[in-house]
Amino acid sequence: MLGCYGCNNEAELRALLLTLDLAHHAKADHLHVFSDSRFVVDCVNGLDRTDIAHLSVLLEQISERLAGFKTIELCWLPRQRNAAADRLARAALGLSEKTPKVKKRRK
Numbered sequence: 001m002l003g004c005y006g007c008n009n010e011a012e013l014r015a016l017l018l019t020l021d022l023a024h025h026a027k028a029d030h031l032h033v034f035s036d037s038r039f040v041v042d043c044v045n046g047l048d049r050t051d052i053a054h055l056s057v058l059l060e061q062i063s064e065r066l067a068g069f070k071t072i073e074l075c076w077l078p079r080q081r082n083a084a085a086d087r088l089a090r091a092a093l094g095l096s097e098k099t100p101k102v103k104k105r106r107k
Helices: 008-025 038-044 053-066 083-092
Strands: 030-035 071-076
Touching: 008 030, 008 038, 008 053, 038 053, 038 071
Parallel strands: 030 071
Antiparallel strands: none
C-alpha cells in the first residue's frame, strides 16, 4: 500500500485537479463543480489564499487548467446538504455509512 500523508486541503485540491483533467480529456467546455471544501472554493474563486507553499503550487496548477474551459463555476455545498456525496466518499474509503443522529426531545 502506498503511504499517504498531507492535509485535507491538499486532498481536496488534488481531487479538483483530477476532476479538471478528466473533464478536459472528456472534451468538456463548461463545468459546474460542487465542493464541500470552503478552502478550495474560496481560494480558486479568489476570495482567499494560502501561504503554504505546496498548496500554492496546487492552486497554480488548478488555475492553469481552468484556462482550458470556456466556463467553470465552483460552488461551495455544505457537507450536511450533500449526503449522497458523503456516502460515496465514505464507501471509496471503505467506511460504513454514518448513522443519522437522532435529536433528543427536551422534557
